[in-house]
Amino acid sequence: MDTKLYRIEDIEKDFKAIEEAAHLLRQGQLVAFPTETVYGLGANALDGQAVDRIFKAKGRPNDNPLIAHISKREDIEPLVLGVPAKVYPLIETFWPGPLTIILKKSSRVPAQTTAGLDTLAIRMPNHPVALAVIDKAGLPIAAPSANRSGKPSPTTAQHVLDDLNGRIPMILDGITPCSVGLESTVLDMSGGVPTILRPGAVTLEMLKEILGHVEVDKTVLKPLEKGQPPKSPGMKYIHYAPRAKVIIFRGTSLDRITKEVSRRAKEYVREGKKVGILATDETTHQYKGQDIISLGSRKNPASIAANLFSSLREFDDMGVDIILAEWVEEKGEGLAIMNRMVRAAGFRIIDA
Numbered sequence: 001m002d003t004k005l006y007r008i009e010d011i012e013k014d015f016k017a018i019e020e021a022a023h024l025l026r027q028g029q030l031v032a033f034p035t036e037t038v039y040g041l042g043a044n045a046l047d048g049q050a051v052d053r054i055f056k057a058k059g060r061p062n063d064n065p066l067i068a069h070i071s072k073r074e075d076i077e078p079l080v081l082g083v084p085a086k087v088y089p090l091i092e093t094f095w096p097g098p099l100t101i102i103l104k105k106s107s108r109v110p111a112q113t114t115a116g117l118d119t120l121a122i123r124m125p126n127h128p129v130a131l132a133v134i135d136k137a138g139l140p141i142a143a144p145s146a147n148r149s150g151k152p153s154p155t156t157a158q159h160v161l162d163d164l165n166g167r168i169p170m171i172l173d174g175i176t177p178c179s180v181g182l183e184s185t186v187l188d189m190s191g192g193v194p195t196i197l198r199p200g201a202v203t204l205e206m207l208k209e210i211l212g213h214v215e216v217d218k219t220v221l222k223p224l225e226k227g228q229p230p231k232s233p234g235m236k237y238i239h240y241a242p243r244a245k246v247i248i249f250r251g252t253s254l255d256r257i258t259k260e261v262s263r264r265a266k267e268y269v270r271e272g273k274k275v276g277i278l279a280t281d282e283t284t285h286q287y288k289g290q291d292i293i294s295l296g297s298r299k300n301p302a303s304i305a306a307n308l309f310s311s312l313r314e315f316d317d318m319g320v321d322i323i324l325a326e327w328v329e330e331k332g333e334g335l336a337i338m339n340r341m342v343r344a345a346g347f348r349i350i351d352a
């Protein structure tokens with residue numbers, strides 16, 4: 001299959017491409033498009049066969065449910081059994097935006113979309129291309145991140161092409177980049193205490209301001225214990241992993257972290273390994289002689305979040321064998337950053 005790549009400069013001027021994408025989606029085909037978090041791989045969320053194509057193209061385990069994307073608030077109602085009162089202020093405050101809300105699903109949503117669960121994850125993305133395509137298709141669009149399963153999520157159309165060229169008919173690119181760079185916060189509102197299953201740019205602190213009590217699932221920074229069923233099936237799989245082996249260095253003293261990273265880097269280089277260091281603006285000057293990428297300033301976690309996935313892919317392009325990464329404080333967006341980083345590292349963490 002040939003993969004068409006269209007660049008959208010202006011929604012109105014380039015509406016033909018939006019129409020073509022919407023047409024493909026209505027026919028049960030797949031279209032990758034940008035959102036403010038990462039690129040999504042879309043299909044009609046109400047068509048089980050279309051959704052099956054997503055799992056095939058990504059190589060995604062079919063017990064991992066998808067998020068339905070909508071373009072208008074009122075589109076939520078037909079997809080769920082009911083919207084609890086406390087969900088409305090969340091929608092008011094954070095939609096369109098990087099918050100996914102899990103509710104009890106209605107019978108219109110096929111089992112493929114939710115991987116057999118009786119709940120559905122829903123979000124309204126904040127990106128003009130995503131909103132235009134969903135709106136034009138007139139359907140809820142199931143869309144996981146548009147990467148091959150297991151790899152870091154794509155934050156550019158080129159990343160999507162690298163992973164899915166020849167496997168999907170169309171990729172839309174353009175207007176604004178994925179400014180957030182990490183996937184949405186997944187919040188379970190389907191009953192009991194509101195629980196963050198996957199942290200994102202809508203932080204625990206922000207949600208607490210609106211909901212009061214909010215829990216964070218135990219597996220956010222820790223591997224799932226054997227025999228314990230995951231609340232969010234996605235969390236049990238290898239995730240966000242570049243080809244290179246990632247090791248994280250954790251500690252309260254940045255000085256100790258950088259010294260330990262430097263020491264280990266030298267050891268690996270002596271063993272003939274190509275080492276990449278994932279640093280921050282505050283620490284880059286401490287390292288010498290290796291390939292170093294700064295994720296941004298520790299004072300600005302949003303920039304670290306925005307650069308994480310593309311930096312992991314950049315190290316792969318450079319042919320790095322081992323990536324040594326620094327822990328960042330897990331408050332605010334830091335929790336989302338570390339949730340992705342510990343999974344990219346397969347939970348290999350060294351205390352410095």
Ligand code: TXA
Nearest residue numbers: 037039040065066119120121144145183184232233234
């Ligand atoms: O920012 C995002 O959320 C991106 C863009 C494209 O919107 N999408 C995305 O989708 O990250 P995906 O499929 O890569 O991640 C969806 C996550 C998975 O961890 C999945 O297990 C969880 O949401 N999830 C989906 N439906 C769920 C449900 N009903 N119950 C629990 N977890 C669910």
Ligand code: MG
Nearest residue numbers: 144145153183
């Ligand atoms: Mg994903």
